[in-house]
Amino acid sequence: MxxxxxxxxxxxxxxxxxxxxxxxxxxxxxxxxxxxxxxxxxxxxxxPACTDLQVNGSGGVMLNSDPTPEGLAAIVAAQRAVGTGWVMPTLITTSLDQMRQAIAATLAAWTRPGGLPGLAGLHIEGPYLNPARKGTHDAGFIRPFDPELPGLLAPLRAAGIPVMVTLAPERVDPADIRALHELGVVVSAGHTAATAEEARAGIAAGITCFTHLFNAMPQMESRAPGVIAAAINSDCHAGIIVDGHHVHWDMVALACRARPRAGRMFAVSDAMATIGGPDHFTLYGERIDVKDGKLVNAAGSLAGAHVTLLECLRNLVLKVGLPEAEAIAMCTDVPNAVIGQPSPALAxxxxxxxxxxxxxxxxxxxxx
Known part of the structure; x- marks a missing residue:
């Protein structure tokens, strides 16, 4: 030994x-x-290795480009090689048909003999977003809520597979939010221009999380607190990208220290295909490149992140200045709590x- x-x-x-x-x-x-x-x-x-609830791609693969069990396996394998042991692959705004493919692939990978170790569920980010806050998502796919979605997700939940759906609360009827919540889906607010009042109405309907806090949201003002203030003041969980490009260190610190209840912030990578893969990839027909440690499109706008969750952990301690235990929990225990899973323990x-x-x-x- x-x-x-x-x-x-x-x-x-x-x-x-x-x-x-x-x-x-x-x-x-x-x-x-x-x-x-x-x-x-x-x-x-x-x-223990980290748990990441927002991984769009890795190992040269984007889930949008390869919504198959093999695509899922490639993403999980690439993340495990860089210290993230449990991964929630993320499908961003796309067609309903491709959403069906990703859902079927997740179910197949989860239920096959031996499953897919490291697969933590499925995150569907969009397409029920606010076009004004779409970020790198394709506006051509953004649409009203698909009434078929709860029925499509039901087999995943019946199999015990965690599911997260990111949507803009001001664009989705509270009854539809409630239907997802009652199904056991983690409903997360993101890519939204919601006012504080609209965000709180979404929380009342079943939103329990916020997606990449600060990004793709209107920023707080003294007389217009907006969705960010509603998130920080709430009891909901909130993910945040800690790469130094998406959110300034001071703002990460502010959000973490302002929460009324501990254990409600968690780190996400928002990783793309370049983690464990080439230095560029194609999204919606547009080339995305790694430049100066960040992912940008031809216009120079951020398009996902080129960071691992282990790097986010290091940043939380050394750049943001959080207590070590709080930073570790943000990359391990808290994301598992978000999706209702026990935290993997050294044993x-x-x-x-x-x-x-x-x-x-x-x-x-x-x-x-």
Whole structure:
């Protein structure tokens, strides 16, 4: 057996300084109290791999371009290689037919023998958005709520598959929001121009989350607080992109520290095909390139993100200045709570590639 001797271990929602991990080169075999004379690999932190609820693509694949079990598997595999062990692939605004394909692919991947380890569900972002806040989404696909959607999602929920739907509350009837919520779908507000009052009406109907806070939303003003203030003041969860391009560090800190209840903020990558893939891809027929660490279209506008959740974690600690435990939870426990799943815990039997060993600079080091 080989020992990992961390300064701290993330376990049961807290940092522990008195534990060590044993492994056989492939899996963890024990987590036990530190004993005098223990010798092994010194690391700063051990934690389970991250959970990301907004991954549009990875490994050269966009879910919109390949809504198949094979496309899902490629995205999950690429994310697992960079420290995200559980992934919610995200289909952005598209046709109803392609939504059907992604739903069928998710069901097939989840229910086949052995399932698809690392698949955390399906996130459908759009097409029920506000065109004025569409971002990189194709306005040609934005439309009123499809009445078929609850019926299409019902088989996923019946199979226990987490589902998230991002929509603009001012564009969707409260009854339709309620129908999704009652089905067990996580309804998230995003790409919206909602007023604070409209956002609160959406919350009353069943919205429990907000998608990439600050982005594709009108910004707060003293007499027009808007959807952002409604989100921050609410009890809902809110995802946020922590790459330094989408949201300034100070604004990330402000949102996290202003929430009335702890454990309601979580990080997302909004990753695209360039993670573990080439430095460009095509979306809606338009080339998107990595430039200076960010993804931009021909006009220079942001088009998703080129960041991993592990990098977001590092940013939360070193750039935003959050307490370590809060930052770790934002990339592990909180996103799992959003989708009603237990947080993966460091325990005997966990594959070593799902154990993150980090150095003092919050960078991954090989375990073993």
């Amino acid at each position: 080989t020992l990992l001797l961390p300064d701290r271990i993330w376990r049961d929602g807290a940092l522990h300084a008195d534990l060590v991990a044993e492994h056989d080169g492939k899996t963890l075999t024990a987590i036990r109290p530190r004993q005098p004379g223990d010798q092994g690999q010194q690391v700063a932190l051990l934690m 005997p039997g966990m594959p070593l590639d799902l154990v993150l060993a980090l150095d003092a600079d919050w960078r991954r080091v090989p375990a073993g």
